[in-house]
Amino acid sequence: MERVLALKGVCKIFGTGHTKVIALEEVDFSIQSGEFVAIVGPSGSGKSTFLSIVAGLQNPTSGEVIIGQQKISAMTDREKNKMRFEKIGFILQSSNLIPFLKVKDQLRLIEKVNSSKKDKQLKKTLLKELDIEKLVEQYPQDLSGGEKQRVAIACSMYHNPQIILADEPTASLDTKRAFEVVKILAREAKEQNKAIIMVTHDDRLLGFCDRIMKIEDGFMEETTKKG
Amino acid sequence: MFLGIREMLHSKTKYLLIISVLMLITWLVVILSGLANGLAEGNRLAVDQWQAEGVIVSKEANRNLNVSTIKDDTTYQKKNSEPINQMSVSIQKAASASNKRTNVSFFGIQKNSSLLPKITAGRKIEKDNEIIASADLKEVGYRLGDQIKAGTYSKKLTIVGWTVKSTYNIVPVIYTNLETVRELKYGGDAAKEDTINAFIVSKKEKDTIPQSKKNEVEYLPIESFIQSLPGYSAQNLTLDTMIYFMLLIAAFISAIFIYVMTLQKTAMFGILKVQGVPTSFLVKSVMSQTLILALVGVSLGLILSSATIIFLPKSLPFANNIGEIALNCGLLIVVAALGGLASIGTIRKIKPLKAIGG
Ligand SMILES: Nc1ncnc2c1ncn2[C@@H]1O[C@H](COP(=O)(O)OP(=O)(O)OP(=O)(O)O)[C@@H](O)[C@H]1O
Ligand SMILES: [Mg+2]
Numbered sequence: 001m002e003r004v005l006a007l008k009g010v011c012k013i014f015g016t017g018h019t020k021v022i023a024l025e026e027v028d029f030s031i032q033s034g035e036f037v038a039i040v041g042p043s044g045s046g047k048s049t050f051l052s053i054v055a056g057l058q059n060p061t062s063g064e065v066i067i068g069q070q071k072i073s074a075m076t077d078r079e080k081n082k083m084r085f086e087k088i089g090f091i092l093q094s095s096n097l098i099p100f101l102k103v104k105d106q107l108r109l110i111e112k113v114n115s116s117k118k119d120k121q122l123k124k125t126l127l128k129e130l131d132i133e134k135l136v137e138q139y140p141q142d143l144s145g146g147e148k149q150r151v152a153i154a155c156s157m158y159h160n161p162q163i164i165l166a167d168e169p170t171a172s173l174d175t176k177r178a179f180e181v182v183k184i185l186a187r188e189a190k191e192q193n194k195a196i197i198m199v200t201h202d203d204r205l206l207g208f209c210d211r212i213m214k215i216e217d218g219f220m221e222e223t224t225k226k227g
Numbered sequence: 228m229f230l231g232i233r234e235m236l237h238s239k240t241k242y243l244l245i246i247s248v249l250m251l252i253t254w255l256v257v258i259l260s261g262l263a264n265g266l267a268e269g270n271r272l273a274v275d276q277w278q279a280e281g282v283i284v285s286k287e288a289n290r291n292l293n294v295s296t297i298k299d300d301t302t303y304q305k306k307n308s309e310p311i312n313q314m315s316v317s318i319q320k321a322a323s324a325s326n327k328r329t330n331v332s333f334f335g336i337q338k339n340s341s342l343l344p345k346i347t348a349g350r351k352i353e354k355d356n357e358i359i360a361s362a363d364l365k366e367v368g369y370r371l372g373d374q375i376k377a378g379t380y381s382k383k384l385t386i387v388g389w390t391v392k393s394t395y396n397i398v399p400v401i402y403t404n405l406e407t408v409r410e411l412k413y414g415g416d417a418a419k420e421d422t423i424n425a426f427i428v429s430k431k432e433k434d435t436i437p438q439s440k441k442n443e444v445e446y447l448p449i450e451s452f453i454q455s456l457p458g459y460s461a462q463n464l465t466l467d468t469m470i471y472f473m474l475l476i477a478a479f480i481s482a483i484f485i486y487v488m489t490l491q492k493t494a495m496f497g498i499l500k501v502q503g504v505p506t507s508f509l510v511k512s513v514m515s516q517t518l519i520l521a522l523v524g525v526s527l528g529l530i531l532s533s534a535t536i537i538f539l540p541k542s543l544p545f546a547n548n549i550g551e552i553a554l555n556c557g558l559l560i561v562v563a564a565l566g567g568l569a570s571i572g573t574i575r576k577i578k579p580l581k582a583i584g585g
Contacts, residue, residue: 085503
C-alpha cells in the first residue's frame, strides 16, 4: 500500500465580492492504492469541484495537490494531460463512451492514443471480470445503462491508472444495477490495487466503501460508516 | 485516423453529403477547365501550327491580324519570315440547295509555305481558287473536290486537300494562296496589289524589320500576339475566374462542414480531453477526416468527369489537359484540407472541465 494522492489545505473560491462561492475550504485528504473512498454531500457542496481539482482540470485557489511524488501546481498543461492519461481513469455519470465506437474499439482507442498501453492480457481480464465479453461488437446505443457503465469501467482501467475517479457512476442506474457496479468497483480496487474515489448520492452504496468523506459547504470530514 | 474513420463509417449519410458536394465541385472544375482549354485551343491552334517566333503587323492595326495591312515590298528581307493574308468569312456548298453556312477563316500563304499544317489527304495548291481545308469541315459535310462559295466572292473555290484539324478564332481554317485571299478581301482592286496582312516570323533577326519601316510596322512575339487574339484573354480570364471561385467555394464548404461537425462533437472531445487524450490526437483525427473527404470527393469527381466527357457533343470546344486537371484537383484537395484547419482553434478551446460536474 502506498499513498497515491494527497491534498493539503486545498481551497477553491469562485468569483469575488457578493458572487463569491467557497466551493472547497481547507481540504486535507489522502488515499492509498487499493482503497475505495466514497464522497457524499448535498448538491452544490463541492464534490465535482473536488474531483476536477484532483484531476488537474482546474487549479486550487490555494493548497497543494500531490499525485505520486509530483505536485500538480508545478506541471504545465501538457504534463497535466499526460499525467491524467497515465495515472487517472474516469467514470462519469452519463457514461463517457464514444457513440460511434463499438465496445472493442472504445478500448482500442486507448491503444491508438498511446501504443505502449496495448495489453492483450489486461484487456481479456477486464472483459471477463466485467462480464462484457459478449458485448464487444455492440455500439453504446445498444447497451443497457448497467452494461454501459461496465464498459466505462473497463475503459477507465485499461490504461492501467493508479487512481480512478467516478462522479456519480450509478446515477443513471436502477438499484440492482447500481449495486452491481459498485460491487465491481470495490472488487477492482482490491484485485487491481487501484485507489478509487467515488462521488455518490446513494447512501445504500456506502457499505462497499472503505471510507466515507462528507463534504458540506466546502468542508470535508470523514464520517462513520453506516452498515 | 482511427477515430475519424470510425466516425465517418458510423454516420455515413452526413459524410456522403459533403463528399458528393466536393465531387460536384470537382466535376464542375474539370469540365470548366476542359472548356477553357478547348476554347483557348480553338482560338490559337492554327497559330501554334505556324511554330513561329513572332508576327509583324502594321502599327495602326492594334495587334489585330485581320485589320493589319502591310505593303509587301523588296525592303523586307523575308529570310526567316513569310507573308500571310487572313480573312474571316462564311462558306457554303456551291451545289447544295440548302443555305447552310459555315464560318471559317481563310489563310492566304505562299506556295510551299511552312505555315501549312500537315496535309492528310489530297494535294497541294497549284492555282488560284484551290483550297486546303481543316479536317473539321469534313464533320459538317464537306468532301474532297467539293465546290464552295465564300461570302460574296463570285468565283467558286475547290477543296483539293485536307489538313489536320486547324482552327483560328474557334472556326476552321481554310488555306489557299495569297492572291485568292486578297481577291476575297478587296475584289480586283489594283491598288491593293502586293498588300498583305502580316509576316509570320520563324526566327527573329536584327533586320527582320527594315530600318525604313520601323514606324509603320511592329514585331509581336508569338505569345503576346496570341494574348491579343480577339476575345482570347477575356475568355480565359472569365473561365479561370470561375474555376478560382469554385476552389474558394470548396474551401468554404469544407470549412463550414468540419466546423459544424466539430461543434456537434464538443461534448465528446471534452470527455476525451478529461481522460488525457492530447489535443493533437483530436486535431489529427479531424484533419485526417478532412483529407479523406477531399480525396474521396475529388476522386469521385474525376470519375464523374471522365464519364461526362465521353458524352459531350463534338461541337463543344473541349480539350483536356492532364497537367491542368491534376493541378486543379491538387488545389481542390489542398483548399478542402485547409478548410478543416479552421476548426483547430475550436478543438483546442474545448474545455475538459465541462465534462465533469454531474
Ligand atoms: N466554474 C464555476 N464558477 C462559479 N461557481 C462554480 C463553478 N463551478 C462550481 N461552482 C460552484 O461551486 C459549488 C460547488 O459545485 P460542485 O459542482 O462542486 O457541486 P457538487 O457537489 O458536485 O454538486 P452536485 O451534487 O449537484 O453535482 C456550487 O455552489 C457551484 O455553484
Ligand atoms: Mg457534481
